[in-house]
Amino acid sequence: MVTETARSKSPIRWHIAVFLAPAVLIYTLVMILPLFGTLQLSLYRTIDGVRQFVGIDNFRTLFGDPRWSASFWNALGNNVWFFIIHMVVQNPIGIALAAILSHPKLRFAAFYRTAIFIPTVLSFVVVGFIWKLILSPLWGVAPWMMDLVGLKSWFTPWLGKEEYALTTLGLISVWQFVGIPMMLIYAALLSIPDEVIEAAEMDGITGMSQFWKIKLPLILPAIGIISILTFVGNFNAFDLIYSAQGAMAGPNYATDILGTFLYRTFFGFQLQLGDPNMGATIASMMFFIILAGVCVYLFAIQTRLRRYQF
Amino acid sequence: MRNKLFLALLMGTSVLGTAGGAFAQDATLTIESWRNDDLPIWQDKLIPAFEAANPGIKVTFAPSAPTEYNAALNAKLDAGSAGDLITCRPFDASLELFNKGHLGDLTDLAGMENFTDVAKSAWQTDDGKSTFCVPMASVIHGFIYNKDAFDQLGITPPATEEEFFAALEKIKADGNYIPMAMGTKDLWEAATMGYQNIGPNYWHGEEGRLALIKGEQKLTDPQWVGPFETLAKWKHYLGDGFEAQTYPDSQNLFTLGRAAIYPAGSWEISGFNTQAQFKMGAFPPPVKAAGDTCYISDHNDIGIGMNAKTKNPEAAKKFLSWVASPEFASIYANALPGFFSLSSTPVKMEDPLAQEFVSWRDKCKSTIRSTYQILSRGTPNLENETWVKSANVINGTETPQQAGEELQKGLDSWYKPAK
Numbered sequence: 001m002v003t004e005t006a007r008s009k010s011p012i013r014w015h016i017a018v019f020l021a022p023a024v025l026i027y028t029l030v031m032i033l034p035l036f037g038t039l040q041l042s043l044y045r046t047i048d049g050v051r052q053f054v055g056i057d058n059f060r061t062l063f064g065d066p067r068w069s070a071s072f073w074n075a076l077g078n079n080v081w082f083f084i085i086h087m088v089v090q091n092p093i094g095i096a097l098a099a100i101l102s103h104p105k106l107r108f109a110a111f112y113r114t115a116i117f118i119p120t121v122l123s124f125v126v127v128g129f130i131w132k133l134i135l136s137p138l139w140g141v142a143p144w145m146m147d148l149v150g151l152k153s154w155f156t157p158w159l160g161k162e163e164y165a166l167t168t169l170g171l172i173s174v175w176q177f178v179g180i181p182m183m184l185i186y187a188a189l190l191s192i193p194d195e196v197i198e199a200a201e202m203d204g205i206t207g208m209s210q211f212w213k214i215k216l217p218l219i220l221p222a223i224g225i226i227s228i229l230t231f232v233g234n235f236n237a238f239d240l241i242y243s244a245q246g247a248m249a250g251p252n253y254a255t256d257i258l259g260t261f262l263y264r265t266f267f268g269f270q271l272q273l274g275d276p277n278m279g280a281t282i283a284s285m286m287f288f289i290i291l292a293g294v295c296v297y298l299f300a301i302q303t304r305l306r307r308y309q310f
Numbered sequence: 311m312r313n314k315l316f317l318a319l320l321m322g323t324s325v326l327g328t329a330g331g332a333f334a335q336d337a338t339l340t341i342e343s344w345r346n347d348d349l350p351i352w353q354d355k356l357i358p359a360f361e362a363a364n365p366g367i368k369v370t371f372a373p374s375a376p377t378e379y380n381a382a383l384n385a386k387l388d389a390g391s392a393g394d395l396i397t398c399r400p401f402d403a404s405l406e407l408f409n410k411g412h413l414g415d416l417t418d419l420a421g422m423e424n425f426t427d428v429a430k431s432a433w434q435t436d437d438g439k440s441t442f443c444v445p446m447a448s449v450i451h452g453f454i455y456n457k458d459a460f461d462q463l464g465i466t467p468p469a470t471e472e473e474f475f476a477a478l479e480k481i482k483a484d485g486n487y488i489p490m491a492m493g494t495k496d497l498w499e500a501a502t503m504g505y506q507n508i509g510p511n512y513w514h515g516e517e518g519r520l521a522l523i524k525g526e527q528k529l530t531d532p533q534w535v536g537p538f539e540t541l542a543k544w545k546h547y548l549g550d551g552f553e554a555q556t557y558p559d560s561q562n563l564f565t566l567g568r569a570a571i572y573p574a575g576s577w578e579i580s581g582f583n584t585q586a587q588f589k590m591g592a593f594p595p596p597v598k599a600a601g602d603t604c605y606i607s608d609h610n611d612i613g614i615g616m617n618a619k620t621k622n623p624e625a626a627k628k629f630l631s632w633v634a635s636p637e638f639a640s641i642y643a644n645a646l647p648g649f650f651s652l653s654s655t656p657v658k659m660e661d662p663l664a665q666e667f668v669s670w671r672d673k674c675k676s677t678i679r680s681t682y683q684i685l686s687r688g689t690p691n692l693e694n695e696t697w698v699k700s701a702n703v704i705n706g707t708e709t710p711q712q713a714g715e716e717l718q719k720g721l722d723s724w725y726k727p728a729k
Contacts, residue, residue: 057497067690067723137551138559160495160553162707248694251553252702270498271682272691273402 017048035287040279058281072282074263075252076289078166082257083234085170091226093174094181097221099211101182102189113186117179128243135159159244162254169255173240177233178228181226188222189215221305228297235290238263258286337625338368340388340393344379345612351645359641360632367625387412387617394620395629398443398613400432401682407615408435414616415652417441419627428516429652429678432610436684443613444633445652447642449578450667451507451607455588459487459570467593471540474596481570489547491569493555499520501693501699503573504541506679508595510538510605515677523684525727529718530711538703538710545704553705561585576667579648583663592666594674608676610652643668652716688724697719 045054062068071250101109119127135142136159146155158168169182192215200206238259241249246268249256264272264278342354352371360369372393374382380403386392387407396413398404406411416422417440422430425445433443455467463484466473481489494500513519513533521527527534549555549563564572565585572578574592582590597604614633616626631637639651640658647661650668659665681693695717702708708716 005529067720087613097478130554135554136559137554138549138563143551155551157551157554160551160555160705162705246496248497248697250698250701251494251705252698270697271402271686271693272689273687275689300416 005260021236038280038283038287041277042284047054058277059285062281062285063276068278071256071261072252072285075256075258078255079235079237079257081166081175082170082237083231085167086174086230087227089171090174090178091181091223092224092235093232094178095185095223097178097182098185098189101186103214113182116182119176120179122176124239125243127172127176128240132159132244135168149197160251162251163250165245166255169240169244176240180229184222184226188219192218217232217306218308221302221307224297224302224305228294231297232290235286235293258282258289262286336366336368337622338370339395339620339625339629340372340534341397341614342379342393343371343373343393343397344376344399345397346373346375348646349373351642355641355645356638358630359637364628364632367622367628367638369629370642383407386523390619392617392619394617394622394626396615396617397441397446397591398433398615400610400613402687404433404443404613404615405435408440411618413442414618414620414623414626415440415464416443416444416616416627416630419444419630419634419658420472421631422635424634424653424655426652426654426676428608428678429654430611431683433613441539443615444630446612446614446633447646447649448608448610448646448652450650450668450670451503451609452574452576452592452594452670453507454564454572454574454578454582454590454592454663456487456564456567456570456586457591459567459588460591462486463570467591467592468596470600471596471598475543480573482547487570488549488568490565490571490573491563492542492544492548492573493552493557493561494701494704495554495559496539496557497697497701499557499573500541500704501697502679503575503702504544504704505537505696506607506609507573508540509534509537509693510607510675510677511595511597511602512556513680514603515605515675519677519680519683522680529721530714535710535714538700538713541700542703542710543705545706548704570574576648576650576664579661579663579667583647583661590663592663604670604674605677606670607679608650608671609654609678609682628693685721685725690720690723692717692721 042051042058043055044051045058046052062072067210100106101113106112113146134140135158137143143152143155146152156164158164196214196218197210200210205213235258237257241255241257241260242263243281245255245260247260247264249264262279263269265275265282268274313543315553325681343584347369357369357371361367367653370393380399381393383396384407387396387410389602396407398407398413404413407672408415419445421444423442427438429445429448430441431438434441459481460466463480465477465480468477478489492499492503510518513522513527518527518533529535545552549569560569560572560715561578561581563569565582567586567588594604596608614630616623616630619624620639634653636653636655636657639653639655643649643651643657643664644661647659647664648667650664657668659668686693699708699717701702703710703713711725
C-alpha cells in the first residue's frame with residue numbers, strides 16, 4: 001500500500017502539463033500579456049518624444065484634472081445606466097420569454113425561439129444602421145407607424161436628444177441580446193426534473209405560484225451567471241454606440257460610455273491625436289471596475305446561492 | 311535567412327536598376343496619396359501632361375485607402391520605402407513629418423511665389439519660415455440653393471443676414487420646402503457647415519483667427535460668440551427631427567428637392583451635379599449689413615511635398631514646380647470641381663457652380679478654419695469641442711455664451727499663447 005502511493009506520487013505527471021500547454025500558451029499570449037502590457041503602458045507617459053515612467057500620474061490626471069474626471073465620471077455614469085437598463089428590462093423579459101417558451105402547451109415554440117434569438121447573431125453595425133433608419137425622423141418607419149395609430153405627436157428624434165439617446169440605445173441593445181438570457185434560462189428550466197414539478201403539483205402548487213416557489217429558486221444560479229455576463233458585456237460595450245452615434249458619442253457626450261471614451265482617447269479622433277498612455281489608463285480602470293464587479297459576485301453572491309442536487 | 315533574402319532582394323534591385331539605367335536615363339517618381347478616387351485623373355490627365363513636357367521623368371501615382379494613409383505613410387517613411395512625392399494632409403500631421411525630417415524644405419522652390427501666405431499656412435512651420443508642401447487644393451464654404459425653388463417663391467440669393475432670414479421665413483411660410491437641410495446628429499455638420507461657414511464674417515477672417523492664436527482675442531468675445539447666436543436661430547428653419555438627421559440625410563434631402571438651402575462645402579459640387587434634378591446656385595455666407603467686407607472660409611485641404619530621402623531630388627523638384635504652375639491648377643480644378651486650386655493665378659473652370667464658388671475669392675477675403683492651426687494640438691481638442699458645442703447651440707441645449715465660455719476654458723487649460 002505504502003509503496004504504491006509512493007510510486008504513484010514520485011513520477012512527474014508530464015501529461016498534465018502537456019495537455020494544459022496549448023491552452024495556457026495561447027491564453028497567455030493573446031490575453032494575459034496584452035493585459036499586463038496595457039497596465040504597464042498606463043504607468044508611462046511620452047514627454048518630448050521620450051517615454052518616461054511616471055508611476056500613477058496618469059491615474060491622477062484622470063481623476064484629478066477637472067476635464068478628464070468629468071469625462072470619466074460621465075462615461076461611467078452612462079455605463080451604469082446602460083447596465084441598469086439591461087438588468088431591469090433585458091433579463092426579466094428574457095426570463096419571462098423562457099418561462100412562456102417552456103410551457104408544454106405552446107405551439108410553434110421553436111419558431112419563436114429562433115426569431116427572438118436571431119438579432120443576437122447580427123453584426124453591431126447592421127443593428128446600429130437598421131435602428132438608425134427605423135428611428136430616422138425623415139425616412140424611418142417609426143414615425144410612420146406611430147402616425148397610423150395616431151401617436152405621431154409622441155415621436156421625437158430619440159437618438160438626437162440628450163435625454164433619450166442613451167436609453168434608446170440601451171433598449172436597442174436589449175432587443176438585440178434578449179435571446180441570450182432567454183436561451184440560458186430556457187435550458188435551465190428544461191433541466192428541472194419532472195419529479196420535482198409533479199411533487200409540487202401533488203402538494204397543490206400550480207400555475208404562477210409553481211413558477212415563483214419551485215422553478216425560480218431552481219434557476220437562480222443561471223440568473224446569477226446571466227447577471228455577471230451582462231455586467232461584463234455592458235462595461236466592455238462599444239460597438240453599438242460607435243456604429244449608431246459615432247466616436248464622439250453625441251449629442252453632447254450623452255451616450256459616451258467607457259468603451260467609446262477609451263477609443264477616442266487611445267486612437268484619437270479627427271484632429272485629436274491619439275494618446276496611448278491615457279487610453280491605457282482608461283482601459284486599466286475598465287479592467288479594475290469589471291474585476292471588482294466579478295469579485296463581488298463571486299464572493300458575496302455566488303457563495304450564498306443555494307444549489308439543489310437532484 | 312532574413313539576411314539572405316534581403317541580400318537577394320538587394321542584388322535583384324541593383325541588377326534591375328543597372329539594367330534600367332543602361333536602357334534609359336529615366337528618373338522614376340512615385341507619388342504617395344490618400345486620394346484613390348483621383349487615380350483616373352492622375353493617370354489620364356495630369357501625369358501624361360507632365361511627362362510630355364518633361365521627357366526623361368516617369369511618374370507613378372500610388373494611392374492607398376484614406377483611413378490607412380497616415381499610418382501606412384509613417385511606416386513607409388520610417389522604413390525608407392516611401393515614394394518620392396508625398397501628398398500632405400493640412401497642418402499638424404504634415405508638420406510632424408517635417409519636424410521628423412521626412413519632408414524636404416521647399417521654401418525656395420520655383421513656383422512657390424504663385425501662392426499667398428494663407429494658402430501656404432497649412433504647410434508651414436509655426437513661424438512661417440519654412441514651407442514643406444506645395445498647396446494643391448482647397449475647399450470653400452458657402453450655401454448651395456435650389457434655383458427652381460427660389461424662382462418659384464420669388465427669392466433672390468440673400469446678401470445680408472437680414473435678407474437671409476427673410477428668405478428662410480418665406481420658404482417656411484410657403485411650406486413646400488424645408489428651408490434648410492442640416493442635421494446635428496453627426497456633430498461636424500453643425501461646426502463645419504455652420505460655425506466655420508458663417509463665422510469668418512464675424513471674426514473678420516485672418517484678423518480674428520491670428521488674434522485668437524496670439525491670445526489677443528478670446529472665444530468669449532462677441533465676434534466669436536456671434537456665429538453661435540446666429541446658429542441658434544437656424545433651429546427654426548431646419549427639418550423636423552434635425553437632431554437625429556445625419557450628413558447623408560441632409561445631402562439626400564437637398565438633392566431630392568425637398569429642401570431649399572444647403573449649407574455646403576464646395577466638395578459637394580460633383581456629387582450634387584450628378585444627383586440633383588434641378589438647377590442649383592450658390593451664395594457666400596451673408597454679411598451683417600449691405601456693403602460690409604465679406605470673408606469666406608477657403609480651407610486648405612491637399613498639398614504635395616518631397617520625401618527628404620528621395621533619390622531623385624532634382625526630378626521631384628521639377629515635378630513640384632509643375633504642380634505649382636497654372637497649367638496644373640487648370641487641369642486639376644476642372645477635373646475635380648469643388649477642389650479649388652490655391653494658386654494666385656485665376657483658373658478658368660467649366661462648372662458653373664464651381665465658378666460661382668471660386669468667384670467669391672475676388673470679392674471676399676479668404677481665411678481657413680479657425681480651429682485647425684495650432685489650436686487643436688492639445689486636449690481637449692478645440693476642433694472636436696467646437697463640433698459638440700455647435701450642435702448643442704443649434705439643439706438649444708446650451709446658450710451661445712455658455713458654449714463660448716466652455717470652449718475658452720478648454721483652450722486655456724493647455725494653450726498658452728506666445729507673448
